[in-house]
Amino acid sequence: MKSDPKEHTREDVEAASYRFLARRDHARGELRQKLERYDFDPALVEDVLDELEARRYLDDARFARTQAALLAQRGWGPAQIAHRLRQRGVDAAVVEPVLDELAEEEPWPRRAAHYFEGKFGAPGQLEDRAQKRAFRHMVYRGYAPGLVRRLLFDG
Structure with missing residues (x-):
């Protein structure tokens, strides 16, 4: 149920912000998105977010x-x-x-190697099908394809 933005006060925006921040840290954009769901006045939201940043509650x-x-x-x-x-x-x-x-x-190649060995074992011991599966998994996890290839084939 959405309500008229004019019904909300600054205190309403602050209270909602503090409720979210009490649970966990948020990025400014993420908190803005959550506050937008309440139909708060966007200018009021930005003003409160600026104040939260100034107080270092939002960083x-x-x-x-x-x-x-x-x-x-x-x-x-x-x-x-x-x-x-x-x-x-x-x-x-x-x-x-x-x-x-x-x-x-810790360099990304070392991080990738640690994760790979924990998930798949030694790279040189994988069969062709397992290598392809490991490659796709590592790229999905956010490692560069070239790094994964070096990890798989250069040992």
Whole structure:
């Protein structure tokens, strides 16, 4: 049930924002999308989001770092991490430095090798059909096809 945007006050927008932020950290774009469902006045939403950023309750860079680290820990590659962050409203200008930070901590080829070995075992021991399946899986997970080929065929 949607209501008239003029019925909502700034306090309504703030209360909804704090409810979402109490559950977990959000990106600005993601929180904006959730607030739009309530038919709040868009100018009022932007004003509240600006205030939340000023108070550091909302920080896209912090959100991107924590989400990217979590996804990388779960075996996702850089392309899939970037895609998921952009889906949640994080700007590409924020995503790229976060991916670079993760690569400095542990290079993507090493991350890919660890994930691959945990999922499929040693690359040299796979039969042709299993290699194709592993290749498709790794590319789906967000690793570059060239990196996966090197992992599979160069050992």
